[in-house]
Amino acid sequence: MNRRDFFRLASMAGLGATAASWTQLAGAATAPQLGTVPTNTGITGRVVVIGGGMGGASVAKYLRLWGGTGVSVTLVERDSAYTSNILSNLVLNGQRTITSLQYGYSNLASRYGIRMVKGDVTNIDPVGHSVSLADGTKLPYDRLVVAPGVDFDLYPGLETAAAQAKVPHAWKAGVQTTQLRNMMVNMKAGQTFVMSIPAKPYRCPPGPYERACVVADWLKKNRPGSKVIVLDANPGIIAEPLAFANAFDVVHKGVIEYHSGVTINSIDATTMTLNTSLGNLKGNVINAIPPHRAGKVVASNGLANVGGRWAGVDVLTYQSTAAPGVHVIGDASATTQPKAGHIANQEAKICADAILRLLSGRSPDPSPITNSACYSPITSDTASWLTAIFAYDPVSGTMQPVPGAAGEAPTRSKDNYEEMIKWFNTLMEDSFA
Ligand SMILES: Cc1cc2nc3c(=O)[nH]c(=O)nc-3n(C[C@H](O)[C@H](O)[C@H](O)COP(=O)(O)OP(=O)(O)OC[C@H]3O[C@@H](n4cnc5c(N)ncnc54)[C@H](O)[C@@H]3O)c2cc1C
Known part of the structure; x- marks a missing residue:
């Protein structure tokens, strides 16, 4: 198909x-x-x-x-x-x-x-x-x-429910997602949103980079002068590297500040300070996505x-x-x-x-095949995508990417954004309807 x-x-x-x-x-x-x-x-x-x-x-x-x-x-x-x-x-x-x-x-x-x-x-x-x-x-x-x-493994410092409410991960959609939205809305122009990405494997490899883009896009339009600081535990962008490198360096240049290979030691929700391998960092909003x-x-x-x-x-x-x-x-x-x-x-x-x-x-079935597609909004009306097909490899006993069948969108576009909504509705119908 x-x-x-x-x-x-x-x-x-x-x-x-x-x-x-x-x-x-x-x-x-x-x-x-x-x-x-x-x-x-x-x-x-x-x-x-x-x-x-x-x-x-x-x-x-x-x-x-x-x-x-x-x-x-x-x-x-x-x-x-x-x-x-x-x-x-x-x-x-x-x-x-x-x-x-x-x-x-x-x-x-x-x-x-x-x-x-x-x-x-x-x-x-x-x-x-x-x-x-x-x-x-x-x-x-x-x-x-x-x-x-x-x-999730909680970051040291976030053991209590009160601390978690001040520093939501919003990586299981629900109450915390709305809390994070409200925190963004309450930011003032020129303030800082700090987010962290755990070491892989975690759910939805492009998801945190997508979040950085969505937040940066909104802050740029609604809270000018604000910044998104991304602290990634991985050695570099692990999904859609072309799309997100372009998003960080060009589309959201000056808004997103990306750091790779960062370890979070602890988070103080009272002073809104992260203790990291880069030193201490303060955020007006902290969105720390924990290890899974x-x-x-x-x-x-x-x-x-x-x-x-x-x-x-x-x-x-x-x-x-x-x-x-x-x-x-x-x-x-x-x-x-x-x-x-x-x-x-x-x-x-x-x-x-x-x-x-x-x-x-x-x-x-001795030879199963799976496929995966994922769309990532880069701005409020453009998106990129990522796709892969996996086939069973009897030698290793694992699912391996089919050569030539994986890739990312050559460029972000409005068409991709529209297709994202159709893809989402189809997937949810196939699962729940
Ligand atoms: C911000 C974000 C964006 C994402 N975007 C994409 C995307 O664009 N494309 C994509 O493919 N994936 C995306 N994902 C990843 C996707 O949501 C997960 O990979 C997917 O939900 C995994 O499905 P699952 O069935 O394993 O777990 P879930 O969908 O989390 O379902 C687990 C269910 O089990 C229930 N449960 C758990 N334990 C128990 C128990 N002991 N008893 C009874 N019930 C229990 C939970 O309540 C829950 O309903 C995204 C994730 C995030 C966080």
């Missing part, structure tokens, strides 16, 4: 991702309108999915869409609706609201017969094949998919067997290399692919296909 076909399909699909109450969802799950779920695949089994984000929502949907009514799917999510991180940088410049990025679970329940359970999974028992929720509920499974996204690790349920259940932070998986099935019958997808897994919503959606499809094959006694 080329990019034009992709967007044509996007515009043909309806969204309708409205939030319903959990009681309604539970009702819908017992009496679903199963127009799209086949009844004759012959596949049976019980799958529990932890986390209703980009990976979890997609895997739940495709397990039913491809597996049919014999495959019972239960999706456990702690929140009532999903808030998209993608496009959440546009909340900062006022182009989106947080509510415009929220997706409910009613379609998953009513169209695909997925059983929704609101709760927090605390324990996984891979031997007894069940998960336990904080409220004591126990859910049995034949196959489990874990898709909890990420958690897999969502807590991964480490607390012995699945974080890569550096103690991420879940090792076999990328033919996304089955954990620590616990049979347990699959881990999305940001929480350790693969060679970027931690991105588009990739989480792709991994979900490979995983759903593999689980259905395994439930019916067959082998997984």
